[in-house]
Amino acid sequence: MSEDTVSRSVTDMDESIAVPRSNGELQFDAPWQARAFGLAVALNEEGAYPWADFSGQLSEIIALGERSGEPEAYYEQWLRTIETLAMEKGLISESELVAKMTTVAAEDDHSHDDDHHHP
């Protein structure tokens, strides 16, 4: 029952590293935050890492910086957790990630700046 196990992992995270909520619902201030949230949980579901590894890494990153109740700062730390973990586990390398960022940034620019059609 991976769905239930994962849901519990997310809902049971210690308050010091818990996901920002508003009235019991998840709180995202920008689409990328929801995306980063889903990415971490989906990776765990697919067996890329145990949830304890993720929450442990997140806890370390939050401890190094500052605990903020704001989704923006929190998901920035959350995103760094995925990056760190993915590299530590050898799933991706830093150079691959940097190269991908350049490609994605170029695609974004391209789709904004040109005047021909995209599907």
Place this chain on the structure above:
Amino acid sequence: MSEIHVNTDAALRTKALEALLVEKGLVSSEAIDRVVKEFEEDIGPMRGAQVVAKAWVDLDFRKRLLEDGQSAISEFGFMERPDTELVVVENTDEVHNVVVCTLCSCYPWAVLGLPPTWYKSYAYRARVVREPRKVLKEFGLELPESVEVRVWDSNSDLRYMVLPVRPDGTDHLDEASLASLVTRDSMIGVTRL
């Protein structure tokens, strides 16, 4: 500039990270969509609301729910942790129930989703036991002296959910419309419907 820059940067990093991991076959974009949807829509107080609405219209279900909450909600396909018990306590005109976890923040997540921040606050945990009527009043609920207030303290083996009183004038409503009336706070017991 830094504000926008940080924003853009995080969005870009997320996009690149997802693209790279998808490319490597470690995750799929569909799986991410599904997780986000589940957390935003399915896992939350709506499940509890469905349970309450069914208990209002189906007396046999209501009986099963009050006898053994865990097994009754499993009819909906969700459950609390296997080693915990879900106790559903029924509000009536004479009795009002309210749930707390004085030690930490035990919460019936399967039916109510993520707990509100105040539920975990020291103020709520400490005060609702000592002065429940006063705390309820702060939530906007004033109960006559004739109504008995019962406070239920959750722990890791035992989770509570309140079955609110069905509001008057809802005889014509079907189960789905009834469910939409049920709020999370009413199932914690800090409000009535």
